[in-house]
Amino acid sequence: MSILRQMRFCSSITFMENIIEIKNLTKKYGDFTAVNDISFHVKKGEVFAFLGPNGAGKTTTIKMLTTLLSPTSGSIKMDGADTLRNQNKVRATFGIVFQDPSLDDELTAYENMDMHGMLYKMPTKERKERIKMLLEFVELWDRKDSLVKQFSGGMKRRLEIARGFMHKPKILFLDEPTVGLDPQTRNHIWSYLKKLNQEEGLTVFLTTHHMEEADRVSDRIAIIDHGKIITEGSAAELKKRTNTTSLEEAFLALTGKEVRPEEASTADTLRSQRRMWRR
Amino acid sequence: MNLIAIYTLWKRQLIRYSRSRSRIIGSLGQPILFLVALGFGFGPIFAKAGQGNYIQFLAPGVIAMSILFTAVFAGIEVIWDRQFGFLKETMVAPVSRFEIMIGRTLGGATVAVLQGVLVFIITLFIGFRPSHLYLLPVTFAFMFLIALLFTALGTAIASVLEDMTGFQLIMNFLVMPIFFLSGALFPPSGLPTALDVIVKIDPLAYGVDGLRGSLGQAIHFGFGTDFLVLGVIVLIFIAAGSWLFSRIQV
Numbered sequence: 378m379s380i381l382r383q384m385r386f387c388s389s390i391t392f393m394e395n396i397i398e399i400k401n402l403t404k405k406y407g408d409f410t411a412v413n414d415i416s417f418h419v420k421k422g423e424v425f426a427f428l429g430p431n432g433a434g435k436t437t438t439i440k441m442l443t444t445l446l447s448p449t450s451g452s453i454k455m456d457g458a459d460t461l462r463n464q465n466k467v468r469a470t471f472g473i474v475f476q477d478p479s480l481d482d483e484l485t486a487y488e489n490m491d492m493h494g495m496l497y498k499m500p501t502k503e504r505k506e507r508i509k510m511l512l513e514f515v516e517l518w519d520r521k522d523s524l525v526k527q528f529s530g531g532m533k534r535r536l537e538i539a540r541g542f543m544h545k546p547k548i549l550f551l552d553e554p555t556v557g558l559d560p561q562t563r564n565h566i567w568s569y570l571k572k573l574n575q576e577e578g579l580t581v582f583l584t585t586h587h588m589e590e591a592d593r594v595s596d597r598i599a600i601i602d603h604g605k606i607i608t609e610g611s612a613a614e615l616k617k618r619t620n621t622t623s624l625e626e627a628f629l630a631l632t633g634k635e636v637r638p639e640e641a642s643t644a645d646t647l648r649s650q651r652r653m654w655r656r
Numbered sequence: 657m658n659l660i661a662i663y664t665l666w667k668r669q670l671i672r673y674s675r676s677r678s679r680i681i682g683s684l685g686q687p688i689l690f691l692v693a694l695g696f697g698f699g700p701i702f703a704k705a706g707q708g709n710y711i712q713f714l715a716p717g718v719i720a721m722s723i724l725f726t727a728v729f730a731g732i733e734v735i736w737d738r739q740f741g742f743l744k745e746t747m748v749a750p751v752s753r754f755e756i757m758i759g760r761t762l763g764g765a766t767v768a769v770l771q772g773v774l775v776f777i778i779t780l781f782i783g784f785r786p787s788h789l790y791l792l793p794v795t796f797a798f799m800f801l802i803a804l805l806f807t808a809l810g811t812a813i814a815s816v817l818e819d820m821t822g823f824q825l826i827m828n829f830l831v832m833p834i835f836f837l838s839g840a841l842f843p844p845s846g847l848p849t850a851l852d853v854i855v856k857i858d859p860l861a862y863g864v865d866g867l868r869g870s871l872g873q874a875i876h877f878g879f880g881t882d883f884l885v886l887g888v889i890v891l892i893f894i895a896a897g898s899w900l901f902s903r904i905q906v
Contacts, residue, residue, distance in 0.1 A: 443748050445906055465750040473748055479741035483672045495664040496749040524675075540745075 396421040396548060396580050397442070402451035404437050411437040413604035414451070419548075419597075422578040424570075426585065426595035428628060430637045434604040435584050436476075439552060442582075443473055456547055469497060472546035474537050476553045482526035486517055486536050489525060490543055497544035511539040514569065530557045538566055542573075548580045555590065567594060588625040598624075602632045661751040662759040669730065669763025673770070680771070683726065687718045687775045691782050694841065707843065715776075715784035716867035717840025720802055723772040724860060727803045728831050730764025731810015734901070735820055744906045753902040761807045761894065768803035769796070787872025794879070798866035801886040805859060808893035815900035833858075840864045844876050859889045 397419040404412040412434045419425045429435045440446035442453055444464050452459060458466040480489050487508060494504035512518040515535035525533060534557050541549055549570070555563045571594070573579040585591050591598060592612045599609045608615060608631055612624050619630040673680070695711045702710035737743040746756050786792070813826055837851070838860035847855065855861050866882035869875030877885075 445744070445747060465752070468748055468750040471748075475741065475744055477741050479745040481668065481672075481742045481745075482740060483675055484668070488671065492664055492668060493745070493749070496661050496746065496751055498658075498660060498750070 394421050395419065396456050397425075397582070398454040399438075399442075400452045402438070402441065402453060403449045404434075404441060404446065405449045410604050412441070412448075415601070415604070415606045416451075417599055417606055417609060419580060419582060421547075421580055422574065423596045424574060424581040424583065424594050426583045426591040426598045427601065428584065428586075428588075428591060428598060429601035430632050432637050433602045433632075435601055436552070438601065439550060439582075439584065443471065443550060444468055469544070470546060471548040471550055472541035472544060473550040474541040474552065474554045476556070478533055478537070480525045480533060480537060480540075483524065485522050485524055486512065486528070487521040489536065490540055493540050493543045499544060507543060507545075511542055512536075515539045515566075531559065531562065534558055535562060535566075546579075548582060551581060551583045551585075553585055554583070555585070555587065563590075570594075588623070588628055592624040600628065600631055607631055658751055658755050661749070661755050662762065665746070665756060665759025666763040666766065669760065669767055673767040680774070683722065683771065684774060684778065686725075687722045688778060688782075690718050690721065691715070691779060695782065711779075711783050712785070713843070713868075713873060714841065715779040715782075716871050716873065717838070717864050719772050719775050719779065719799070720838070720840055720860060720864045720867055721835050722775040723768045723799055723802045723863075724806050724831065724835055726771040727764060727768035727806035728810040728813075728826075730767055731761070731807045731812070731897075732814045732817075732823065732826070733764070734760070734811055734814035734904075735817055738904070738906060739819070743904070747906060753904075754898050757811060757898045757901045758894075761804065761811060761897065764807035764810070765800060765803035768807060769799050772799045772803070785872075788870070791870040791872070794870040795867060798863055798870060798882070798886070801866075801883075801890055802860065802863035805863070805886060805890045805893055808890065808897040812893060812897040812900045815897070815904050834860050837861075838864050839876070859886065862886050 395418040399418065400416050402412055402415050403410065415434075415438070427435060427438070437446065441448050442455070442460065444460050444467055447461060452461070454460075455467045456470045458470070460467050481492070484492070490508040490512065491504060494507065499507070508521075509518065512521055515538060517532060517536055517539070520528070520532070525536065528536065534554075538554065541551075555566070558566070570579070570581060574581060581594075583591065583595065595612065597609070597611055598615060600607050600615075608618070610618070612627075615627045615631075616622065616624065619627040621627045621630055691711070691714065695714050699710040702708070702713070707713065734743065737746075747753070786795075813830075817823075817826075837854050838858045839855050840860070844852075844855050844861060844865070862877060862882040862885045865875060865877045866879065866886070869879055869882070875882075
């Protein structure tokens with residue numbers, strides 16, 4: 378473990394530049410400020426954990442980073458490209474594994490991967506090789522021609538993770554990636570992520586409520602609450618600062634123990650079918 | 657323009673269509689019912705009124721109907737993609753919203769034309785005989801225009817709807833009136849003034865007229881007018897659809 382950390386430390390010295398730079402980012406919905414003037418950066422080759430209670434502004438920030446939402450003010454640069462001015466360049470640099478499912482259930486596993494590769498303009502040969510490699514890696518190759526709707530929750534998750542890697546992104550966003558995965562698969566996927574992280578300098582941007590996981594895998598952590606970054610540093614630093622022994626305790630010490638009200642996401646409202654018209 | 661992305665999304669619609677055999681067969685039921693019940697039921701009266709063979713008159717209208725329904729439904733599918741999350745996958749890809757909308761619309765329109773062709777084949781079995789075979793390319797052009805127009809309309813509607821509960825409302829207060837008031841079932845001449853005005857503002861009326869004309873029936877508005885009106889409305893709906901689609905938040 379410590380050797381791993383050292384190796385990563387060495388590799389991060391060679392790639393000190395910031396791959397994500399966020400300056401004075403703000404998002405307002407009417408009177409409500411979801412993200413309030415935050416600035417931070419993620420270094421190339423880092424595993425960065427972005428933590429916070431529900432409703433703290435995590436999802437809004439990720440949506441702005443991944444070009445799904447435009448900021449009210451402030452700027453985001455990903456691998457040197459501006460998320461507002463150079464959308465497609467930004468989009469090509471990252472892969473994302475969403476919190477909610479985002480596969481086409483009526484297509485096969487192979488078709489889902491292939492379509493992704495085509496949308497990212499990968500040449501046919503490279504697509505074929507990469508699909509085989511990745512589906513074998515997540516142990517879905519023998520099910521490649523099955524429709525996704527026949528897959529279990531865990532299998533869909535594995536397929537989404539494989540798809541996130543498909544176009545060889547420089548940055549991988551993982552939004553609660555290991556929900557629904559058994560410890561074996563979780564371990565398997567994290568060891569692959571670490572390998573890519575070390576060999577190819579892949580940057581990982583992770584959100585999770587799983588403090589133990591964040592503690593174990595991340596180089597640096599930022600905690601957001603009420604739309605503000607309240608602290609930043611390595612897991613060890615956060616523990617030291619709060620005088621606690623685990624990241625979970627540190628997190629609670631920083632954000633309080635009160636349970637947060639949660640707003641339903643669009644998917645939830647769609648599922649509950651309450652409102653009919655947008656706005 | 658990213659043609660590969662447009663092709664990819666077009667192909668997706670076609671794969672999904674080819675997999676939904678029960679939907680293909682199910683949606684042939686309604687046109688067959690219209691052809692048999694109305695075609696043969698009103699046939700004698702239509703003939704007595706001196707208008708000729710009703711099946712010959714009705715078939716283009718029923719083809720237009722199946723294209724209309726399939727196209728609107730293909731457009732409305734955006735709601736399902738939102739619900740099942742797939743829309744997000746396309747929106748983080750290095751493809752503009754406009755290209756996504758064009759790919760989907762072309763895919764949906766192609767599916768609708770295929771469905772129209774299936775119904776066309778069925779009408780031949782029921783006794784429909786197109787008279788000018790050399791005009792078939794014109795028929796296909798009209799089929800495609802109708803399909804494009806209503807897929808774009810479906811996409812525009814789906815972009816502002818939260819979920820499928822509004823679907824009944826759209827069917828009963830928009831799609832059904834568009835069909836019934838298009839002159840698909842009755843000749844659009846000698847109508848009461850109010851109805852005449854309504855038929856004239858119904859875009860499907862020009863599609864039905866174009867199909868009818870190119871399949872050998874008397875044309876009402878004329879090919880030039882039909883093409884011009886449909887073409888302009890297609891452009892307007894695609895523009896409106898892209899604008900509304902670009903404002904979807906996932």
